[in-house]
Amino acid sequence: xxxxxxxxxxxxxxxxxxxxxxxxxxxxxxxxxxxxxxxxxxxxxxxxxxxxxxxxxxxxxxxxxxxxxxxxxxxxxxxxxxxxxxxxxxxxxxxxxxxxxxxxxxxxxxxxxxxxxxxxxxxxxxxxxxxxxxxxxxxxxxxxxxxxxxxxxxxxxxxxxxxxxxxxxxxxxxxxxxxxxxxxxxxxxxxxxxxxxxxxxxxxxxxxxxxxxxxxxxxxxxxxxxxxxxxxxxxxxxxxxxxxxxxxxxxxxxxxxxxxxxxxxxxxxxxxxxxxxxxxxxxxxxxxxxxxxxxxxxx
Amino acid sequence: xxxxxxxxxxxxxxxxxxxxxxxxxxxxxxxxxxxxxxxxxxxxxxxxxxxxxxxxxxxxxxxxxxxxxxxxxxxxxxxxxxxxxxxxxxxxxxxxxxxxxxxxxxxxxxxxxxxxxxxxxxxxxxxxxxxxxxxxxxxxxxxxxxxxxxxxxxxxxxxxxxxxxxxxxxxxxxxxxxxxxxxxxxxxxxxxxxxxxxxxxxxxxxxxxxxxxxxxxxxxxxxxxxxxxxxxxxxxxxxxxxxxxxxxxxxxxxxxxxxx
Numbered sequence: 001x002x003x004x005x006x007x008x009x010x011x012x013x014x015x016x017x018x019x020x021x022x023x024x025x026x027x028x029x030x031x032x033x034x035x036x037x038x039x040x041x042x043x044x045x046x047x048x049x050x051x052x053x054x055x056x057x058x059x060x061x062x063x064x065x066x067x068x069x070x071x072x073x074x075x076x077x078x079x080x081x082x083x084x085x086x087x088x089x090x091x092x093x094x095x096x097x098x099x100x101x102x103x104x105x106x107x108x109x110x111x112x113x114x115x116x117x118x119x120x121x122x123x124x125x126x127x128x129x130x131x132x133x134x135x136x137x138x139x140x141x142x143x144x145x146x147x148x149x150x151x152x153x154x155x156x157x158x159x160x161x162x163x164x165x166x167x168x169x170x171x172x173x174x175x176x177x178x179x180x181x182x183x184x185x186x187x188x189x190x191x192x193x194x195x196x197x198x199x200x201x202x203x204x205x206x207x208x209x210x211x212x213x214x215x216x217x218x219x220x221x222x223x224x225x226x227x228x229x230x231x232x233x234x235x236x237x238x239x240x241x242x243x244x245x246x247x248x249x250x251x252x253x254x255x256x257x258x259x260x261x262x263x264x265x266x267x268x269x270x271x272x273x274x275x276x277x278x279x280x281x282x283x284x285x286x287x288x289x290x291x292x293x294x295x296x297x298x299x
Numbered sequence: 300x301x302x303x304x305x306x307x308x309x310x311x312x313x314x315x316x317x318x319x320x321x322x323x324x325x326x327x328x329x330x331x332x333x334x335x336x337x338x339x340x341x342x343x344x345x346x347x348x349x350x351x352x353x354x355x356x357x358x359x360x361x362x363x364x365x366x367x368x369x370x371x372x373x374x375x376x377x378x379x380x381x382x383x384x385x386x387x388x389x390x391x392x393x394x395x396x397x398x399x400x401x402x403x404x405x406x407x408x409x410x411x412x413x414x415x416x417x418x419x420x421x422x423x424x425x426x427x428x429x430x431x432x433x434x435x436x437x438x439x440x441x442x443x444x445x446x447x448x449x450x451x452x453x454x455x456x457x458x459x460x461x462x463x464x465x466x467x468x469x470x471x472x473x474x475x476x477x478x479x480x481x482x483x484x485x486x487x488x489x490x491x492x493x494x495x496x497x498x499x500x501x502x503x504x505x506x507x508x509x510x511x512x513x514x515x516x517x518x519x520x521x522x523x524x525x526x527x528x529x530x531x532x533x534x535x536x537x538x539x540x541x542x543x544x545x546x547x548x549x550x551x552x553x554x555x556x557x558x559x
């Protein structure tokens with residue numbers, strides 16, 4: 001029982017970073033109803049920018065975090081211009097496929113620029129874990145969970161309290177009405193991508209700072225975690241993205257403890273599979289999926 | 300520059316592959332004028348609205364607004380030139396509150412990133428303005444409900460409030476009383492007359508002729524994409540071409556009489 005609770009706590013804390021990745025996917029999906037497969041690789045560019053600043057100037061954590069955000073934002077704008085703005089009126093699948101192509105391009109470019117593959121990333125904290133009774137808390141995980149919670153609160157405020165958030169929600173709920181209300185959809189979309197880039201960069205910084213190392217495979221890893229968490233929570237749902245991330249973290253932590261590391265990812269995919277079969281709308285199923293199903297039924 | 304709200308349409312044509320939805324239509328609207336647009340289903344009324352508001356560019360012809368050529372401009376730019384519209388099939392933001400629906404249309408033109416932070420005073424001004432629009436359409440007490448929870452008549456009034464919030468000088472109303480009961484229609488006509496028409500030009504598409512002749516001094520009739528009549532309501536509704544387009548010939552009327 002103690003193990004279970006310990007895994008639950010660890011899973012929730014790690015899951016908070018998955019939730020941030022899922023939120024990034026969800027913001028982009030909300031603005032465009034499209035998947036950006038290159039979201040993880042853009043974040044990977046960010047963490048390599050962070051590492052570069054760390055290695056060259058032995059910069060502190062704040063500077064590394066800033067470099068991560070800037071790198072991720074630049075890569076995201078590149079992806080947005082190339083794969084999304086350019087084929088705005090084309091089929092959704094065109095964006096998805098081209099974002100996959102740009103992913104390969106980004107991964108190759110980073111591999112060429114950083115030939116050693118594995119690079120050190122500064123630790124979030126080197127303090128020893130805190131013990132509360134028989135439970136222990138890794139400081140990196142605690143920092144991760146607190147920062148992630150703060151990011152979610154700020155995101156909530158942006159979406160619900162600002163005009164930008166209002167416009168983004170308007171675009172996601174009814175793009176046609178948004179356009180005739182005078183909302184500049186391309187501008188709002190680009191800003192949604194930038195917001196997602198910053199959130200993803202924070203997640204990447206927290207994760208890399210916990211692992212203390214990065215490789216160009218980080219892009220693949222982040223895209224997969226974010227996509228699974230989003231699918232578990234429900235495509236396009238903000239609370240769903242958070243719940244999905246936390247659920248994924250807990251499933252991973254429990255299966256790693258009880259079944260072994262080699263089963264961790266397998267269990268995550270199994271849970272995703274079960275959801276897709278039994279509850280395709282995810283935890284907080286939204287309109288998007290039901291509409292598709294209705295459309296399919298009518299055909 | 301021409302006075303605000305003047306619209307000039309010359310030779311407007313829209314073809315969708317083989318179908319000609321609108322053919323060589325001329326139309327002039329003076330500042331502050333209310334024009335009723337009628338015609339059978341499929342006669343090109345909504346196509347005309349879509350062309351004016353920039354849904355798609357025309358195949359031929361010119362649209363100028365306040366003396367500026369707006370032919371082929373994209374929709375959000377046209378909306379910022381202060382042309383507002385409502386939709387025959389409602390287009391609200393269903394999971395936002397009634398208040399937020401109207402708020403989204405205000406300041407829509409300003410760059411979004413500059414709107415991350417809004418001062419307290421500006422927010423109060425905004426709140427007052429939004430609540431004024433809601434009060435005008437009788438929805439002030441439902442400000443915090445979700446738009447999807449309103450009955451149809453309420454949703455149509457909300458769309459009107461949202462269009463008014465952007466302070467258009469030309470307002471296009473596409474069947475503002477569609478699907479409403481006679482009492483709701485009267486209410487809508489009254490709202491349009493008191494709050495939508497003063498100080499702006501309005502074009503109303505509506506099948507309810509009582510409402511149109513009450514609101515508009517001039518009617519324009521489309522049939523099969525062409526303008527077949529234009530003039531005062533009385534004159535237009537006595538025009539034999541209009542009667543034929545609308546009601547069929549006398550023969551047909553007899554045949555269809557029992558059905559209606």
